[in-house]
Amino acid sequence: MEDLFSLRGKVAIVTGGNGGIGKGIAEGLASAGSDIVIAARNEAKTAEAARDIKEKFSVRVMGVNMDVSQEKSIQAGVKQVLDEFEQINILVNNAGVNIRKMPQEYTVEEWDWILNINLRGAFLCAKTVYPTMKEAGGGKIINIGSLNSLYSIAKVAAYGASKMGILSLTYTFALAWAPDNIQVNAILPGWIDTPLTVSARRDFPGLDDFVCTRTPAGRWGKPSDFAGAAIFLASHASDFMTAEYLRVDGGFAQGTNSVNPSGR
Ligand SMILES: NC(=O)c1ccc[n+]([C@@H]2O[C@H](COP(=O)([O-])OP(=O)(O)OC[C@H]3O[C@@H](n4cnc5c(N)ncnc54)[C@H](OP(=O)(O)O)[C@@H]3O)[C@@H](O)[C@H]2O)c1
Numbered sequence: 001m002e003d004l005f006s007l008r009g010k011v012a013i014v015t016g017g018n019g020g021i022g023k024g025i026a027e028g029l030a031s032a033g034s035d036i037v038i039a040a041r042n043e044a045k046t047a048e049a050a051r052d053i054k055e056k057f058s059v060r061v062m063g064v065n066m067d068v069s070q071e072k073s074i075q076a077g078v079k080q081v082l083d084e085f086e087q088i089n090i091l092v093n094n095a096g097v098n099i100r101k102m103p104q105e106y107t108v109e110e111w112d113w114i115l116n117i118n119l120r121g122a123f124l125c126a127k128t129v130y131p132t133m134k135e136a137g138g139g140k141i142i143n144i145g146s147l148n149s150l151y152s153i154a155k156v157a158a159y160g161a162s163k164m165g166i167l168s169l170t171y172t173f174a175l176a177w178a179p180d181n182i183q184v185n186a187i188l189p190g191w192i193d194t195p196l197t198v199s200a201r202r203d204f205p206g207l208d209d210f211v212c213t214r215t216p217a218g219r220w221g222k223p224s225d226f227a228g229a230a231i232f233l234a235s236h237a238s239d240f241m242t243a244e245y246l247r248v249d250g251g252f253a254q255g256t257n258s259v260n261p262s263g264r
Helices: 020-031 043-056 071-085 108-136 157-180 195-203 207-214 223-234
Strands: 011-015 035-040 061-065 090-093 139-144 182-189 245-248
Touching: 011 020, 011 071, 011 108, 020 035, 020 043, 020 090, 020 139, 020 223, 035 043, 035 071, 043 061, 061 071, 071 108, 090 108, 090 223, 108 139, 108 157, 108 182, 139 157, 139 223, 157 182, 182 223, 195 207, 223 245
Parallel strands: 011 035, 011 090, 035 061, 090 139, 139 182, 182 245
Antiparallel strands: none
16 A cells, blocks of 8 residues: 655645744654755754754755745745756645734734734745646645634734634635645644744743643643644645644643643
8 A cells, every 4th residue: 555644756845944833844744755845034044954854854955045925035935946846745834923912002014014924925825836736736735823723812813813814715725726636724733832932931921831731731732743743734644635624732722631630
């Protein structure tokens, strides 16, 4: 039987793949044999991540300087990838930012900054790679949402709107491109230990205890926790699955064990 989870011969672009969850996903896809493109703005961080992934896995790795809030930057980056690798089979829309404050405190610039990266960026990246996936006879798009794609908290007006929007985009792309054999799904992370949540721990005193108590798994997630879900959604194993989301949250969204001191 064919190895359902093999990604040998595939090329994957991971936006924001130079750190955090994106790097965990890039490493997971590389471990299944995919060539990797890391697309992000910080060139030194991208070069270091590319070196690290190349050293660990025998795949080709390319760093591309890309700002997903700029259409021209996306188009130039995708052209660079096609010039080098001639195909793009997997796109992971992972680049994301947040500012946590009450709705009335946001400036229009802050709102636009978040929406332009988290939501419009994902739209533009998918739209830009679509023709090459269609021409190749199929592809996989994985959008990184959040538990804020399902539930809200007071201080995420812009981020929450972008992450609920990501689910809507996931469903729309999936329906539009199913006839082209392109599957589009989302991963919704819970509380994950990355640079993004270092600032959350500052903004919400007591967050660390809350996360560890409330999460049935009893810990923060790690970037490497995303490797398995990403391989599944990027591989033939998920070929009849589209317009779906997977929560990777240690059980957080389902509830809590913390009412019972034994933790069970
Ligand atoms: N950590 C969590 O608990 C959590 C929970 C739910 C959802 N998420 C989602 O998971 C994704 C990754 O987050 P993370 O926690 O790994 O955060 P992170 O460590 O801060 O990583 C964010 C990545 O996005 C890139 N990025 C930011 N703006 C960009 C732009 N304009 N163009 C291209 N790349 C850009 C950054 O690279 P450069 O700065 O080099 O561009 C960085 O690699 C995000 O979509 C986030 O919303 C995270």
